[in-house]
Amino acid sequence: MKTREDYNCPLELTHDMIRGKWKPIILWQLGKGSSSLIDLQKSIHGIGQKMLIEHLKELQEFGMVDKNQFEGYPLRVEYFLTLRGRRMLDVINAMQQIGIELMVEDGKNEILREKGLL
Amino acid sequence: MKTREDYNCPLELTHDMIRGKWKPIILWQLGKGSSSLIDLQKSIHGIGQKMLIEHLKELQEFGMVDKNQFEGYPLRVEYFLTLRGRRMLDVINAMQQIGIELMVEDGKNEILREKGLL
DNA sequence: CAGCATCCGATCTGATACTG
DNA sequence: CAGTATCAGATCGGATGCTG
Numbered sequence: 475m476k477t478r479e480d481y482n483c484p485l486e487l488t489h490d491m492i493r494g495k496w497k498p499i500i501l502w503q504l505g506k507g508s509s510s511l512i513d514l515q516k517s518i519h520g521i522g523q524k525m526l527i528e529h530l531k532e533l534q535e536f537g538m539v540d541k542n543q544f545e546g547y548p549l550r551v552e553y554f555l556t557l558r559g560r561r562m563l564d565v566i567n568a569m570q571q572i573g574i575e576l577m578v579e580d581g582k583n584e585i586l587r588e589k590g591l592l
Numbered sequence: 593m594k595t596r597e598d599y600n601c602p603l604e605l606t607h608d609m610i611r612g613k614w615k616p617i618i619l620w621q622l623g624k625g626s627s628s629l630i631d632l633q634k635s636i637h638g639i640g641q642k643m644l645i646e647h648l649k650e651l652q653e654f655g656m657v658d659k660n661q662f663e664g665y666p667l668r669v670e671y672f673l674t675l676r677g678r679r680m681l682d683v684i685n686a687m688q689q690i691g692i693e694l695m696v697e698d699g700k701n702e703i704l705r706e707k708g709l710l
Numbered sequence: 711c712a713g714c715a716t717c718c719g720a721t722c723t724g725a726t727a728c729t730g
Numbered sequence: 731c732a733g734t735a736t737c738a739g740a741t742c743g744g745a746t747g748c749t750g
Contacts, residue, residue, distance in 0.1 A: 482703050484691025485684070489616050495723075498607045511732060522724055527733065549730085549731045561693075565686045566603070572679060573602025585600050613743070629712055640744055645713060667711045667750085 478536060488565065491536045496521055496529045498566050501555070504539065505563050508554040538562055596654060606683065609654045614639055614647045616684050619673070622657065623681050626672040656680055 481487035492498055496518065503509065503517050515526055530553060533539035538559035544550040555563075570591075577586055586592040599605035610616055614636065621627065621635050633644050648671060651657040656677035662668040673681075692709055695701075704710040 478694065479698055481691075481695070482700070483617070483707075484695050484704070484709065485616050485620060485688050486691075487694060488687040488691040489610075492607075493611075498603050499601070502603060523733080524725085524735095525723065528723095543732095547731085549733090551732065558694075561690060565683060565690060568683045568686050569606035570603050572683065573599075573604075573606040575679075576596065576605060576676075577599070577602050580597055582600070586602070589601075591602065641713080642715095642745085643743065646743090661712095665711085665750095667713090669712065 488562075491538065492562065492565065494529055494532065496525055497533065498569060500526070500529055500533065501538065501559060501562055501566050502570065504553060504555045504559065505566070508552045511551060511553070514553060533559070606680075609656065610680065610683065612647055612650065614643055615651065616687060618644070618647055618651065619656065619677060619680055619684050620688065622671060622673045622677065623684070626670045629669060629671070632671060651677070 476490070478487065481490070492501070499518055499521075500514070503514060509517070511523075511526065511530075515521060515523060518526070530539060530541075534541070536558075537556055539553055540556050541554070542552045544552070574586060574591055577583075578592075583592060594608070596605065599608070610619070617636055617639075618632070621632060627635070629641075629644065629648075632648075633639060633641060636644070648657060648659075652659070654676075655674055657671055658674050659672070660670045662670070688709075692704060695704055696710075701710055
């Protein structure tokens with residue numbers, strides 16, 4: 475599998491780092507604060523456990539996310555953004571901003587307000 | 593197929609707009625100036641004609657790219673970024689910038705210099 | 711030169727069931 | 731609660747040949 479060091483095109487590298495249906499929204503959520511797996515899943519509408527874990531794993535491989543594991547039962551982990559993950563929020567925020575503008579053009583202000591984005 | 597008006601999440605909307613292996617680099621190239629199909633293909637290393645046309649079509653559907661058709665033979669078209677496409681360059685540039693930083697961390701300055709990115 | 715049709719393997723996604 | 735395994739359908743990507 476392709477790792478970070480294999481890339482010779484910066485745009486391709488970054489694009490691959492956020493590729494996949496759920497990566498941007500996961501980064502966005504973690505940008506709001508560390509989170510357990512279950513809370514992350516609850517906060518991302520529609521995502522399944524498999525996809526969540528799989529995408530988290532890839533985000534970790536690219537050094538954008540890390541986790542703390544706590545001992546004892548019930549099991550508990552805490553996922554959080556690394557410095558590099560925070561850096562990627564520049565891109566995520568820009569994406570979010572453009573999406574908001576387009577949705578406003580489409581008269582979706584109400585939906586955005588419900589989500590606290592407007 | 594999902595069109596722009598179907599989205600209720602701004603991040604998902606923008607992410608889908610640049611989804612696919614070649615979309616960011618196509619936008620990047622067109623950001624440097626209008627281009628014919630063949631010149632676009634020549635400037636994007638590794639892309640095939642099918643993928644190029646397919647991705648251009650999707651970029652057009654999302655209103656980021658448009659084209660002029662000229663009469664006569666040989667056929668000639670000119671693809672260019674719309675205002676909305678230019679707006680998306682904010683995201684593309686942010687992606688490019690992060691990618692460059694990561695490649696510098698990996699000691700790939702030489703490759704970047706060859707491409708005129710450093 | 712610009713663009714379409716077809717075919718096929720690779721990859722992605724999601725549902726379900728299971729383990730520690 | 732956190733994480734793994736399996737399987738099937740959908741989508742993506744690329745090679746090739748053809749049309750105007």
